[in-house]
Amino acid sequence: xxxxxxxxxxxxxxxxxxxxxxxxxxxxxxxxxxxxxxxxxxxxxxxxxxxxxxxxxxxxxxxxxxxxxxxxxxxxxxxxxxxxxxxxxxxxxxxxxxxxxxxxxxxxxxxxxxx
Amino acid sequence: xxxxxxxxxxxxxxxxxxxxxxxxxxxxxxxxxxxxxxxxxxxxxxxxxxxxxxxxxxxxxxxxxxxxxxxxxxxxxxxxxxxxxxxxxxxxxxxxxxxxxxxxxxxxxxx
Numbered sequence: 001x002x003x004x005x006x007x008x009x010x011x012x013x014x015x016x017x018x019x020x021x022x023x024x025x026x027x028x029x030x031x032x033x034x035x036x037x038x039x040x041x042x043x044x045x046x047x048x049x050x051x052x053x054x055x056x057x058x059x060x061x062x063x064x065x066x067x068x069x070x071x072x073x074x075x076x077x078x079x080x081x082x083x084x085x086x087x088x089x090x091x092x093x094x095x096x097x098x099x100x101x102x103x104x105x106x107x108x109x110x111x112x113x114x115x
Numbered sequence: 116x117x118x119x120x121x122x123x124x125x126x127x128x129x130x131x132x133x134x135x136x137x138x139x140x141x142x143x144x145x146x147x148x149x150x151x152x153x154x155x156x157x158x159x160x161x162x163x164x165x166x167x168x169x170x171x172x173x174x175x176x177x178x179x180x181x182x183x184x185x186x187x188x189x190x191x192x193x194x195x196x197x198x199x200x201x202x203x204x205x206x207x208x209x210x211x212x213x214x215x216x217x218x219x220x221x222x223x224x225x226x
Contacts (some may be wrong), residue, residue, distance in 0.1 A: 004157070033214070042203050042216035043158070056213055091157055101165065101207050104214070106157030106226040 002026065006092050006107035014115050018080035021110045025073070025094030030057075033104065034067055034077050035091040043091055050097065063082065079112075087114045121204060121220040129225050134191045134219040138204030145212055147180055148205045149189050152219070158203065161189075175205075196226045 005024040013019050025032050030051050035043035048056040053074040069075040079086055089111050093104040122137045146165045150158040164171045164180045172176045175191040201219045
């Protein structure tokens with residue numbers, strides 16, 4: 001099966017500019033996650049979708065970050081305006097929904113550098 | 116916030132040796148998962164252990180879970196140079212199953 005696709009792979013922008021990342025999860029996966037991973041740290045959950053509804057966005061800086069999942073499939077994460085501390089890798093993951101827990105499948109991420 | 120804390124943060128061993136990584140967490144969980152991340156890549160799921168399980172095996176991997184101590188360990192036996200990567204534990208909470216990753220253990224296996 002095809003894995004989680006993310007684009008772009010790399011992005012360099014100046015602070016205060018805007019940027020968007022795209023994610024195509026594995027077909028049939030109801031749950032989609034966006035993580036921020038700063039160098040040397042573990043992934044931090046930004047937002048979790050169940051189909052096209054938001055389950056958890058408690059750690060999403062909503063003054064500058066937004067995310068949507070159209071028709072419960074693809075998703076876009078946007079940052080506007082970007083700050084220096086947003087430099088990180090943005091990872092998308094998807095999983096089947098299951099009460100007993102399901103493994104997450106990750107894309108290779110988008111590495112964002114803010115100048 | 117990151118619930119899991121891996122220990123040690125870095126580990127360097129010779130090829131063929133065993134590697135043990137530990138993870139401690141704070142709140143009750145539905146399950147705990149271990150992931151590997153190679154440099155510049157996404158995370159790859161290794162193994163999932165549910166809260167009512169105590170031990171699980173997968174190939175050269177052995178995971179234990181002690182819910183009374185809120186800790187888990189990952190053992191990689193007969194390590195290979197290809198096992199060089201960062202390893203993360205992820206706790207999955209009850210209810211809507213919030214996932215929280217730890218800070219990771221960076222493993223280096225020297226050929």
